[in-house]
Amino acid sequence: MNQKSFSPKARWDRFEPDKTGFNPDALNERIEVLAYFKHARIFPKSFTWNNKEYRIETITYNWQERLGQAQVNYFSVLSAGQMYQISFDNSTFRWQIDKLIQ
């Protein structure tokens, strides 16, 4: 292999969330989630947000990000025709709703 390799850790995007209006749908609110774990993977089934339960119909995608020691698992999910991004921080065991996906 004589080609120069790519480093996926190189960061290339930066934005100013508060001042540029980035991600106006950001919620970052704590939620309760019913999930099951299978083959070292997490499958959220439903979540409770503002005392209302949302049944997850489809997980369209999931991905992970390492933030220092924490590993955050993100899920884009569909519930009653609305897409949501929720996440699970494995260092704090906290679930949160990140944003509504428009």
Add this chain to the structure above:
Amino acid sequence: MILHVDMDAFFASIEQVINPRLKGKPLIVGSRGNKMRTVVCAASYAAKALGIHSGMPSREAFSICPKLEFVAADQAKYIWTSEQIFQLLKGYDLPLNYASIDEFQLELIGYPDPVNLAKKIKEQIYVNFNITASVGIAKTWLLAKLASKLNKPDGLTVIDDSNFEQVLRDTPLDKLCGMGGKTGANFISAGLKSCWDLYLNLPGFFSTFDIAKAGNSQMAALLSANPEQGRRVSQSYDNSSKSGENTGKSNEAPKSISHSYTLPEVKINPQVIRAWIRLLSEMVASRLREQNLGSATVHLWLNGPEIGNFGAQKTHQLATNDGYEIYQRALKIMAKSRLQNPGIRAIGVTCSSLSKGTYQPLLKEEIRREELIQALDRINNRFGEGSIHPAITDLTR
């Protein structure tokens, strides 16, 4: 044989999987959240069909298609997907190269059925991530990459002896990797229109992916066979080499390393401007250390409404690859602009006069600083770039 995997409209495809409402629609992924003040990072195939492409200002993209869908880039999901695909390909136990975030190359040494392998890889990527990849198979890196681009999206192309001539005849020279910029323009002005013209003049280019190696051995023959064209091609090759452009030579040492950033709006706060200079200095320094280089010359470029395009550089006696030192040198250059708190829209830090390594620190404080930088690099290498960073750079977030 080389098998080149090129993901189709990678970022845009992932966003379309995440949000099925966007499927089939013209979509751009912007590098920033403000959709009218950013550039197109990636465009879906529906957007590409309208003439929208990566690198285009988003304002221009929206003027082409006002109903364009927009998503702000989120690197975490692209990097994670890219790493997962890399892990998947690693499973084939073949020499593997991580060419870019959306390109991977496998070296097929004695592999009996490359086409079947390509089909299997494409299927596995689709099953796991619901996105498509185009695959090119050929004898060299360059041809395999070219092959992967010929039938996008979801293509599978083999360039072998049976179609080699036809493919090269049908492919304009500027479609070839490394021929998009000045090198390509030089070759085209020298009368080479298709890849086949290039092959006829420099056949070694396709086997070595190295103009220098190809050029030296074959230029003499070219000159004697067709003196006029040979002279022009030779001249264009010389110009490309002198301009230091990327010719595919992976071992060539860089002449300079730089990072620049255009702010979303004009900034007046000197703390924020300094924070950006520090961040760019750290990014440049990190790349210098990666390549074991030191730099004696720091160049700072600033752009703003009052200042216009301000650029100045200073060469110091001692080469450095310490981000803080580069930052301090850049601040001294900034002081030359002689304007009190000018509004700044774009900033760039460039390090040149590169040499291998830096001087050996002698003073106790310098040795401690060196050890600190090494420790920070180890942390960032383990947990990701920017995991530990100077506090001032938080002002850039």
